[in-house]
Amino acid sequence: MQSIINYFKPLIFLLFFPLISNAQDKPNVVMIYVDDLGYGDLSAYGGTKIKTPNIDALAQDGIRFTNGHSSAATCTPSRYSLMTGKYPFRKSGTGVLPGDAALIIDQEDLTLPTLFKQQGYETAIVGKWHLGLGEQVEKDWNGSVKPGPLEVGYNYSYIFPATADRVPTVFLEGHSVMGIDPKDPIQVSYKEKIGNEPTGLENPELLKMKASPNHGHNNTIINGIGRIGWMTGGNQARWVDEEVTLTFADKAIQYIREHKNKPFFLSYHATEPHVPRMPATMFKGKSGLGYRGDAILQLDHTVGEIVRTLKDNGLYENTIVIFTSDNGPVLDDGYEDGAVTQLNGHNPFGPFRGGKYSAFEAGTRVPFIISWPKEIQKGQTSDALVCQIDFLSSFANYFGTRIPQIDELDSENIWESFIGKDKTGREFLVRSAGTNSITKGHMKYILPSKGQAVAKLTNIELGNNPEDQLYDLEKDPGEKNNIAKQNPKIVKELKEQLIKIRGL
Ligand code: NG6
Numbered sequence: 001m002q003s004i005i006n007y008f009k010p011l012i013f014l015l016f017f018p019l020i021s022n023a024q025d026k027p028n029v030v031m032i033y034v035d036d037l038g039y040g041d042l043s044a045y046g047g048t049k050i051k052t053p054n055i056d057a058l059a060q061d062g063i064r065f066t067n068g069h070s071s072a073a074t075c076t077p078s079r080y081s082l083m084t085g086k087y088p089f090r091k092s093g094t095g096v097l098p099g100d101a102a103l104i105i106d107q108e109d110l111t112l113p114t115l116f117k118q119q120g121y122e123t124a125i126v127g128k129w130h131l132g133l134g135e136q137v138e139k140d141w142n143g144s145v146k147p148g149p150l151e152v153g154y155n156y157s158y159i160f161p162a163t164a165d166r167v168p169t170v171f172l173e174g175h176s177v178m179g180i181d182p183k184d185p186i187q188v189s190y191k192e193k194i195g196n197e198p199t200g201l202e203n204p205e206l207l208k209m210k211a212s213p214n215h216g217h218n219n220t221i222i223n224g225i226g227r228i229g230w231m232t233g234g235n236q237a238r239w240v241d242e243e244v245t246l247t248f249a250d251k252a253i254q255y256i257r258e259h260k261n262k263p264f265f266l267s268y269h270a271t272e273p274h275v276p277r278m279p280a281t282m283f284k285g286k287s288g289l290g291y292r293g294d295a296i297l298q299l300d301h302t303v304g305e306i307v308r309t310l311k312d313n314g315l316y317e318n319t320i321v322i323f324t325s326d327n328g329p330v331l332d333d334g335y336e337d338g339a340v341t342q343l344n345g346h347n348p349f350g351p352f353r354g355g356k357y358s359a360f361e362a363g364t365r366v367p368f369i370i371s372w373p374k375e376i377q378k379g380q381t382s383d384a385l386v387c388q389i390d391f392l393s394s395f396a397n398y399f400g401t402r403i404p405q406i407d408e409l410d411s412e413n414i415w416e417s418f419i420g421k422d423k424t425g426r427e428f429l430v431r432s433a434g435t436n437s438i439t440k441g442h443m444k445y446i447l448p449s450k451g452q453a454v455a456k457l458t459n460i461e462l463g464n465n466p467e468d469q470l471y472d473l474e475k476d477p478g479e480k481n482n483i484a485k486q487n488p489k490i491v492k493e494l495k496e497q498l499i500k501i502r503g504l
């Protein structure tokens with residue numbers, strides 16, 4: 001008898017599997033992961049000089065977190081944590097990557113998209129990558145560029161390699177650069193000039209947007225904008241900045257339509273409002289705040305289109321939409337684009353000190369919204385301490401799957417906080433900038449550092465101080481009042497805990 005059952009097992013499985021795993025019940029997940037957007041950049045978070053109705057509507061349909069964080073104050077380390085559930089200091093080489101860097105995610109690691117894949121999801125990334133491509137720096141951009149997103153958990157990818165201000169300024173679908181022309185091969189270098197194309201340094205008269213002095217966005221000129229790094233060839237493959245978001249939005253919308261009958265995990269990694277800010281013509285001049293504000297309006301518009309696509313396809317109710325940013329805001333990050341001169345009283349930092357690159361709050365405390373009309377009560381605000389690093393363990397918990405107990409997994413299961421049932425969140429959180437900080441309850445400790453106090457180029461206070469810093473974020477969200485000296489016991493406890501986790 002047993003052997004008969006064994007014989008028919010595959011058949012029984014095939015017959016009943018669709019019933020057991022009713023794919024329709026699994027929520028889709030759309031992660032809208034944006035670049036350098038500040039806590040105060042949305043009207044939902046108190047911005048008064050800018051209107052972001054589509055993102056605000058998402059917040060109204062779900063939870064607006066007021067103490068939500070990226071893991072780090074720059075892009076690559078935050079994305080490393082989002083993908084792997086590990087703090088970026090667990091691995092060397094997780095700082096801001098050049099455009100020709102090799103892949104930094106271990107292919108053996110359990111990643112967020114792999115987790116979804118294991119649960120039968122279709123998985124895709126559209127937008128900014130910035131986690132490296134290929135086995136090594138030297139690679140042939142004209143051939144198959146791998147490993148990349150497809151090797152670390154995504155079934156589909158349509159990306160650009162690093163940042164919009166770094167070469168190569170091209171899109172890749174899967175392993176291939178789009179628009180490759182064998183007669184005009186692409187070459188990339190971060191060491192020296194290659195080819196004889198004009199650079200921002202030698203031919204500033206060719207620029208349509210000036211680079212800020214000393215930032216270094218003055219290498220190869222592409223679409224009238226000086227970039228970091230040199231590139232030659234691939235003229236047909238080069239993007240036009242004004243089309244980048246329209247391209248990504250189109251791919252994301254198409255993906256949703258094509259996958260409406262399967263559960264999917266779509267990561268939409270927007271480039272706004274990272275430099276160079278060069279929005280589509282229809283947004284130029286619209287915000288009255290320069291191209292940075294216009295880029296935010298373009299982002300808001302795209303969010304509206306994505307949500308509309310979900311609604312039109314009957315998917316919105318059972319889709320978890322996550323909206324958050326990889327790090328805090330910066331005004332002058334390399335170009336004279338009006339972000340400083342046309343700020344007009346807009347405050348991207350909200351009530352917080354610092355900004356992108358900083359250990360102060362504005363470095364990582366970012367807009368953080370989750371909606372899921374079917375399961376999450378709408379109109380909530382939560383001040384639970386939550387971090388993007390926690391999506392991995394929290395979704396694993398939701399799926400009821402055990403993730404391998406890796407010693408260095410820093411991701412925590414805070415599912416109840418993500419769906420608004422718990423308003424406390426993590427017990428503590430470590431964050432990375434030039435130095436590290438640890439927050440426990442409302443107390444935040446920043447490890448002493450000899451780094452510069454203020455970054456001259458970006459005019460951002462970095463949070464570096466040779467002395468211990470302790471702030472009570474409840475009484476002093478702006479971190480004005482260092483109370484380390486008055487609280488030696490708390491300093492000792494937090495410092496020891498941070499040093500232990502950091503492995504120093
Ligand atoms: C910095 C660039 C900045 C931006 C950043 C990466 C200089 C002086 N500044 O090195 O313009 O590209 O890297 O931003 O080169 S991130 O959001 O991807 O981390």
Ligand code: CA
Pocket residue numbers: 035036074075274326327
């Ligand atoms: Ca960023």
